[in-house]
Each structure stands twice: as structure tokens, then as C-alpha cells.
Amino acid sequence: MNILIIGSGGREYxxxxxxxxxxxxxxxxxxxxxxxxxxxxxxxxxxxxxxxxKFALENKIELTIVGPENALSDGVVDIFKANNLTxxxxxxxxxxxxxxxxxxxxxxxxxxxxxxxxxxxNNYDEAAEFIDTLGDIVVVKADGxxxxxxxxxxxxxxxxxxxxxxxxxxxxxxxAGKRVVVEEFLGGFELSFxxxxxxxxxxxxxxxxxxxxxxxxxxxxxxxxxxxxAPSPLANEELIKRVEKEVVEPxxxxxxxxxxxxxxxxxxxxxxxxxxxxxxxxxxxxGDPECEVLMPLIRGELGEILHxxxxxxxxxxxxxxEIAVGxxxxxxxxxxxxxxxxxxxxxxxxxxxxxxxxxxxxxxGKLYATGGRVLVAVGKGTxxxxxxxxxxxxxxxxxxxxxxxxxxxxYQAL
Ligand code: AMP
Ligand code: GLY
Numbered sequence: 001m002n003i004l005i006i007g008s009g010g011r012e013y014x015x016x017x018x019x020x021x022x023x024x025x026x027x028x029x030x031x032x033x034x035x036x037x038x039x040x041x042x043x044x045x046x047x048x049x050x051x052x053x054k055f056a057l058e059n060k061i062e063l064t065i066v067g068p069e070n071a072l073s074d075g076v077v078d079i080f081k082a083n084n085l086t087x088x089x090x091x092x093x094x095x096x097x098x099x100x101x102x103x104x105x106x107x108x109x110x111x112x113x114x115x116x117x118x119x120x121x122n123n124y125d126e127a128a129e130f131i132d133t134l135g136d137i138v139v140v141k142a143d144g145x146x147x148x149x150x151x152x153x154x155x156x157x158x159x160x161x162x163x164x165x166x167x168x169x170x171x172x173x174x175x176a177g178k179r180v181v182v183e184e185f186l187g188g189f190e191l192s193f194x195x196x197x198x199x200x201x202x203x204x205x206x207x208x209x210x211x212x213x214x215x216x217x218x219x220x221x222x223x224x225x226x227x228x229x230a231p232s233p234l235a236n237e238e239l240i241k242r243v244e245k246e247v248v249e250p251x252x253x254x255x256x257x258x259x260x261x262x263x264x265x266x267x268x269x270x271x272x273x274x275x276x277x278x279x280x281x282x283x284x285x286x287g288d289p290e291c292e293v294l295m296p297l298i299r300g301e302l303g304e305i306l307h308x309x310x311x312x313x314x315x316x317x318x319x320x321x322e323i324a325v326g327x328x329x330x331x332x333x334x335x336x337x338x339x340x341x342x343x344x345x346x347x348x349x350x351x352x353x354x355x356x357x358x359x360x361x362x363x364x365g366k367l368y369a370t371g372g373r374v375l376v377a378v379g380k381g382t383x384x385x386x387x388x389x390x391x392x393x394x395x396x397x398x399x400x401x402x403x404x405x406x407x408x409x410x411y412q413a414l
Contacts, residue, residue, distance in 0.1 A: 001303050002060050004029045005037075006052075006076065007067025010328075010358030010376045011288035015065055016040040017356065018295040018302050026303060029059065035367050036357030049076045053083040062086060063307045069145060069285055072264070073099035088310040090284045093260035097251075097282040101150075101181045102143045104282050111254040113247055115279045116271075118183035127164045127182050131157050137185035142167050144176025149222070153185065188273035189412065190280070191235055192228070192290050195248050195268075196305065198314035199261035202248055203305075206231035206297050206319055207240065208290040209412060214335060216408040223335045224373060227409030228290045229325040229384060230297060234272070234412060243268065243277050251282075263309060292356040292376040293324035325387040326376040327395050327409050331359065332402025334372040342369045342401035353379040353394040369400045377405075384413040 003019060003026055005012050013036055019026050020040050028041025031052060037043060046052040049071070056064060064080055066072055066089035075092035089095075096103045102120040109115070116139070119130040131138055138160035142150035150173050154160035160182065167177030194205040208230035214220035247268055255262040267283035267290075286294065298305070300317040308314050331339035344360065344367045356378055359371015369375075377398065379390025388410045395405060 001062045001307070002027045002029070003303060004031065004056055004061045004064040005033075005067065006031050006064065006071050008032050008034045008037075009067060009288050010356040010373065011286050011291040012067040013037050013040070013358065014292040014295045014356040014376075015067070015286075015302070017354070018298070022301045023303060029061065034357060034371070035360040035362035038362055049074065049079045052076070053080050053085060056080065056085050057083060063088065063303065063310060065089070065306055066264075067285060069095070069098050069283065072284055073145065086307065086310045088264060088306045090262055090264040091260060093258070094255055094262045094264070095284045096260075097255075097262070098284040099145050100143055101141050101281070102179050105181050105183075107254060107258075108279055111250045113250055113279055114277065116183040116186050118181050120179065120181050122168060122179045124165060124168055127180060128161050130182055131160050131164075134184050139183045139185050140164055140167065141181040141183070142173040142177035143179035143181065144173070146173050146176050149173075150176060186271045186273050186278055186280070188271045188278075189234060191232060191270045191272060192287055193235075193243050193247070193268040193270055194286070194290070194294060195266045196309055196314060197252060197262050197264060197266050198309040198312045199256070199263040200252065200312065201314055202252060202266070203314060203316060204240065204244060204248070205294050207235035208232060208287070208293060209234065209410075210287060210290055211406060211409055216406045221335060223330075225287065225289045226328045226330065226406045227326055227376075228287070228293050229323065229387065229410040229413065230290065230293045231323065232413055233384070239272065239275070239277060243270065247277065247279055263312065288358075289326045289328055289373075289376050292378055293326040296320070296324050296378065296380055297322065322380050322382060323384050323387040324378055324380050325384065325391045325410050326356070326378045327391045327405050328373050329375050329377060329395060329398060329400075329403050329405045330373050331369050331371065332404065334404070338372070339369070339402055344369055344374070344398065344400045347397040347399075349397070350390060350393050352381060353377065353390045355394070355398070369403070374400065374403070384410050388414075
């Protein structure tokens with residue numbers, strides 16, 4: 001199959017790697033890709049989606065897979081479909097489940113899907129009044145996409161009110177914060193639930209856990225994610241069934257009723273409070289680094305699975321009986337600022353482990369670390385411990401100046 005993958009991260013590399021492993025006759029294109037995806041296929045850099053659709057037609061692309069949320073909320077799927085191209089991902093309207101927290105929360109309320117008690121408003125007084133009904137910790141969220149930074153966990157009502165004021169004035173997040181969601185704080189543990197959807201039916205993937213903070217022990221600033229593992233033993237059979245019945249099914253039905261059937265990856269950010277799953281957020285794509293650990297756990301041909309889903313004919317598939325752990329190796333100044341380019345050396349890659357490359361560029365045949373999250377060291381095994389030991393053994397074989405990583409990925413499962 002001729003397959004185009006949109007995006008440039010470790011997520012897109014992991015998808016490409018998996019496709020190549022399944023079937024060496026696939027012909028892969030990445031837009032824009034990274035220094036390592038150039039080894040899996042051909043990188044092209046076409047920013048305008050109409051031009052990219054033209055490229056897809058000219059190159060007889062049979063399946064396009066969209067990685068990042070921005071492309072989805074900018075309507076790449078609508079443009080490709082208007083050109084009769086097969087593309088896996090939600091339409092712009094369906095992508096609002098991620099691109100507007102206000103839309104998402106109202107959707108949950110309308111469909112009786114459990115979520116934190118909230119108010120969605122652009123009025124300060126209304127927000128302040130609601131804050132007074134909550135406990136001492138209050139969560140304030142900008143409505144629009146803020147690259148994971150638009151959520152403030154305020155430690156007091158006053159701090160929450162100040163956060164609302166700063167958002168509504170446009171000071172903290174520009175237009176994305178002109179509307180806010182204020183909600184109660186939920187205490188529990190977080191899980192990432194993924195379902196591949198074709199608009200109508202779905203297949204669940206292993207439940208993953210991300211590690212958002214920069215430093216071990218969940219210290220330091222929030223990041224895009226410093227490591228992940230799946231499946232998590234924190235998600236038992238009963239919880240999975242509940243999420244399928246109480247979240248995924250009503251979401252697919254609800255989106256049909258909105259005339260925006262959901263095709264693509266539904267990524268449910270869950271908070272589990274006393275065994276009860278609450279929806280914190282939806283994302284409409286694979287998580288990164290979750291994707292890097294999920295790809296090795298799918299049994300069957302990924303290209304066929306996603307092609308079927310894109311056409312509204314998803315076939316069931318099985319999952320591997322293994323655990324995967326991914327440790328993100330980030331550059332020196334991540335997540336604060338960009339770091340100087342640094343040459344990557346890899347001593348050897350032990351059995352049952354591999355690298356998913358993210359922020360890298362290729363110069364003179366060598367890979368350089370040029371992005372924030374540079375790569376993910378992935379280990380597989382029959383237990384979390386075995387998989388994690390393999391991931392860390394691989395990480396120790398990798399070197400670049402300023403490299404940093406957490407040493408406790410998967411700790412909640414051990
Ligand atoms: P979101 O982008 O909505 O998932 O929020 C980012 C992070 O903020 C989540 O991964 C949680 O760690 C935290 N968070 C968001 N909403 C809540 C909430 N209502 N209660 C507790 N933590 C939350
Ligand atoms: N790792 C979390 C995300 O991709 O949003």
C-alpha cells in the first residue's frame with residue numbers, strides 16, 4: 001500500500017516502523033517526518049492540506065494516517081475526503097472533542113457520561129460564583145488547544161479566580177482562553193484509554209499510563225509525556241468493560257447524533273476515583289509517547305486495520321500478550337527551550353527492545369538530537385518489570401549531550 005503519515009514525532013515514527021515490520025512492500029511517505037522517518041520512507045514537507053491532497057492523488061496514496069491534533073482540527077480529513085482520498089482520522093467537526101474543552105464537556109453532560117462537575121463560561125462573575133461552590137483545589141481550563149498547557153490546578157479559590165481572570169482577558173492563552181471550563185478537582189489515578197473507531201464500532205487497545213511530569217517521582221513541570229507503558233494492571237477487566245459501555249459506546253452514538261461520526265483514535269483521558277472512571281478529556285488521536293508502546297501490542301496488519309476503519313469497516317483484531325514500556329530520552333533544556341544539536345550514538349540494541357525516534361535530524365548519514373523529546377527507548381516483556389528493565393538497558397546504550405530521562409517509568413504498576 002502507498003501510505004502517507006502526517007506528523008513528525010515519535011508517534012508517527014512508531015506507526016511507520018510498525019507498518020514496515022508488518023509488510024515490507026508498503027511504500028511510506030511522511031509529511032513532514034523527522035530525520036529517522038527518512039529511513040522508513042520518503043519525507044515530504046507540504047504544509048497546505050490542499051497541496052498535500054494533490055500530492056496524495058498524484059502519488060496514488062491509498063491510506064493517509066494523521067498523527068497530530070492540529071492537522072485534525074484544521075480539517076485535513078475533510079479536505080482529503082473531498083478529494084476522494086481514504087484517510088484515518090476524525091473530521092474537523094468530530095475533532096472538536098479535543099479542540100474545544102467547552103464542546104467536549106457539554107457533549108459529556110448531554111450524553112450522561114461521567115465527568116468532573118463543571119461550568120463552561122466566558123463570564124468572570126459566573127465562574128467566580130461556581131468556584132465558591134467547589135472545594136479548595138479547583139481546575140481551570142482554557143477552552144482551545146494550548147499544546148497541553150491550558151490547564152491550571154489552582155490550590156485555592158483565589159488562585160482559581162485569578163487564573164480565570166487571566167484567561168478571559170486573553171493574557172495567558174490568547175483566543176484559546178477567551179472561554180473557560182472550571183471544574184472540581186478529582187483525586188485518583190489517571191489512565192489513557194484508546195479505541196480505534198470507524199464511526200460506528202470500535203476496538204479497544206491496551207490501557208496505557210503516561211508520565212506527564214519531567215522528573216522522577218512526578219516532580220517538575222508538565223511535559224508532553226516522559227514515558228508510558230501498557231497494558232496497565234491498574235485497569236482490570238471490569239474497569240475496561242465499564243469504560244467501553246459508559247464512555248466509548250455513548251460517545252460514538254452521541255457523535256452520530258451530532259452528524260459528526262467519530263472515525264479515528266478516541267483517546268479517553270480517565271481519572272479513576274474509587275474504581276469509578278471519570279472522563280478528564282478526550283483526544284482524537286494517538287497519544288505520544290503512548291503510541292510508541294501500543295504499536296508493538298497490536299496483533300495483525302496495522303495498515304489493513306486502519307484502512308478498514310477509515311472506510312467504516314473496522315475488523316476485530318487481537319492484542320499481544322505482552323507488556324511494553326517506553327522511556328523518553330529528552331534533550332538538555334526540554335521543556336523550557338530548544339537545546340543545541342547533539343550527535344546520537346547507539347551502542348547496540350538488546351533483544352526485545354527498539355528505538356522510536358522523535359526530535360531528530362539526519363546529517364551526513366548520522367542522527368542528531370534536535371528536538372525536545374528526542375527518542376523513546378521501548379522494551380517488551382512478559383511483566384512490567386521485565387519490559388521496563390529492557391527499556392532502561394536500551395536507554396543506557398544511547399548517548400547524546402545533555403540527555404535526560406526519568407528513571408521510574410511504570411512505577412505505579414510495580
Ligand atoms: P487535561 O488536558 O484536561 O487532561 O488536563 C491535563 C492534566 O490536568 C490531566 O492529565 C490531569 O493530570 C489534570 N487534571 C485535569 N482535570 C482534572 C480534574 N478535574 N481533577 C484532577 N486533575 C485534573
Ligand atoms: N501523552 C499525552 C498526549 O499525547 O496528549
